[in-house]
Amino acid sequence: MKRARKYKDAEERKARLLKTAAGCFARHGYEKAGLREICAKAGANLAAIKYYFTNKRGLYREVLISSHSQMIENEAMPMPVPGQTAAEALRQWVHFFLRAFVFKQTKRPQLALIIAREMIQPTSFLGELVTLFIRPIRDRVLDIVTALTGPELPAELRQILCHNVIGACLHYDHAHLVLERLGFKRPNGPGEVARLADLLADFILGGIRHCVAARAQPCETPRRRQETW
Amino acid sequence: MKRARKYKDAEERKARLLKTAAGCFARHGYEKAGLREICAKAGANLAAIKYYFTNKRGLYREVLISSHSQMIENEAMPMPVPGQTAAEALRQWVHFFLRAFVFKQTKRPQLALIIAREMIQPTSFLGELVTLFIRPIRDRVLDIVTALTGPELPAELRQILCHNVIGACLHYDHAHLVLERLGFKRPNGPGEVARLADLLADFILGGIRHCVAARAQPCETPRRRQETW
DNA sequence: CTCGATCATAAACAATCGTTTATAATCAGG
DNA sequence: CCTGATTATAAACGATTGTTTATGATCGAG
Structure with a gap:
């Protein structure tokens, strides 16, 4: 029985x-x-x-x-810690994301590839994938970005910043075959991944800060493109 | 005859x-x-x-x-103009890239999709695609980045910055289906595309500047992630 | 017109796909 | 052991794929 x-x-x-x-x-x-x-x-x-x-x-x-269950029980997404700077939280998140997706140190490294495919050639399960994997990631990044910019920045701009963050990171996963052909040596081992993550975090932090600064006192550099080409 | x-x-x-x-x-x-x-x-x-x-x-x-031939005769990649700031050149390039790839104002809008597929699920033609399309784009961005950072920055860092730039832009093409499900309204018409391009250019410029600044006087924010999770 | 090369079309080929059917093997309970 | 439900296996089905073959139509040249 x-x-x-x-x-x-x-x-x-x-x-x-x-x-x-x-x-x-x-x-x-x-x-x-x-x-x-x-x-x-x-x-x-x-x-x-x-x-x-x-x-x-x-x-x-x-x-x-x-x-999904294998992933969240293997390495969960870092959640906000009370005594933590927003910049620290962002850096921590970038490290998590690169370790989990780019340098696939997880038990099921195939998931990132499947999601990448699903983004471009979606099956009928893209909706579930979004609610299971993607939206939680986006929400976490949106929290961090909001903590960095302050909630007075329009939600649409914070959303765009959020996509910039994810896009810059995800590129090292999606385009890794192309990057290698362009002469980029894939980070090998946790140390090199951490180094790339730090560089990415620097880039992102500077980008976000410059955007809020440009928003506060606009037109440091000419914003409108010149139509001369 | x-x-x-x-x-x-x-x-x-x-x-x-x-x-x-x-x-x-x-x-x-x-x-x-x-x-x-x-x-x-x-x-x-x-x-x-x-x-x-x-x-x-x-x-x-x-x-x-x-x-390829259709594209370059339709809208060529902007080339360096003598009396142009590096920041202006970058902004100009972002506008070009978003117009050509994200908001596919070109005669053959399918090309971006084909390249996107080829990146993730490459056929035996990825090599030709890289030399025809991708490497020229990368080289142009690398020139602009070098003009922004100065050639004294190590080549590897400039390469990474270059990938950050392309990745942030390309995300709006690769992930557009997911972005729409996340509530992101796709830019509609040249004006909205130009606005997104300006925001992206701001983000990228700030990111690059912050990286060279962090390189010059390191450790403004703690670079090493804390291992507390 | 006639001939030969070029181009068009339909039908068939061989392979592969996801799915199904039919049947055999293995267990628990009576 | 016997029965009945569960699990495993092999063979076949129908549909679709890229490719080929065989034949027919259309042209320029002699």
Whole structure:
């Protein structure tokens, strides 16, 4: 009655399927990842996917949510600490983000790739991905940015600053193949990742401060582009 | 002898195939774009692709290089102007980049999407794409950054700054679907694009200046992250 | 007109995809 | 052991893919 181990333990096989499926989805994308390849690498049969996940969609869905729980239990996003400067919080966040996404020190490094694909070629699960992964990250960054600029800055500007922050960081993940071809040596090891994170944090902090300064006393440099080209 | 119009003019059909193929490749990606759909929309036969381009790969290749020539003859990247501040040059470049890529005011708006895909899921043409499109852009930004920081800043740091610049801008293209779901209203029309470009230029200028300042007199804010989490 | 090269079209090919069906193997309970 | 539900496996299905073949239409030149 009490769920004794059957056969070769269904849980283990299911987990193995999820893991190798995550790898295949990350490498080839949802469309081109073949169920036969996944099953072969996981040592399972083709019909096992129908049995456990009913569908390819179902398999993909479970990959997403299992990657989510794996991630938050592996390395949670840093939350505000009482006696912390906003600048320190930002620096801390950049370190977290680069470590989790660019230099994928997590147990499921495929998640970042899957999200990157989903951004450009979304499936029907992009909505869930946004609410599960992306919006919490954005909200945290928005808090930090607001702490840096003060709430008197219009919300739209703070939102744009927030996207600038994420964009600058995410570029090192999304474009890493191009960056390598351009001669950029990928940070190797936690030390180099931390160094890049510090440089990025400096860049971002300066950018935010300059934006609020330019907002306070506008037109230090001519804001309107010259139409001479 | 002198290439009189044959049938329905092969050049026109080839051009129409290229155009609709660019759209399909941009919308569905290289793998999932179907030759049958392309031919149906272009009003051509399936075998015409083998005739004109020998392959699906050949078609994709010609889409890339034709998009390139179309782009540079449509809106060229701004080149350095003698009596121009480096800050002005940067602002000018940001305007160009956002207009060409984010708010795709060009004749072939598909190119940005194709490049975005190629970055994450590269085909064997990524190398050509880098030398044709991406490296020239990077080199121009690197020139501007060097003019801003001075050549005494280590080349590696200038390279990183350069990537920060491109990453912040490119994010508004790569992640635009996610940004919309996060409540970001896409800039609509040249005026709003110019406004976003100005804000981005402010952010970037402040970031670069702060990085050279932090390099000159280090440790204004604690650079090392605190390991308390 | 006739011939040969160029271009167009439809049908078929071989491979792969996700999904399903049919059947065999393995367990718990009676 | 026997039964019935659960799990595993292999084979096949129907659809779609890129590619090819075979044939027919259209032109310029002789």
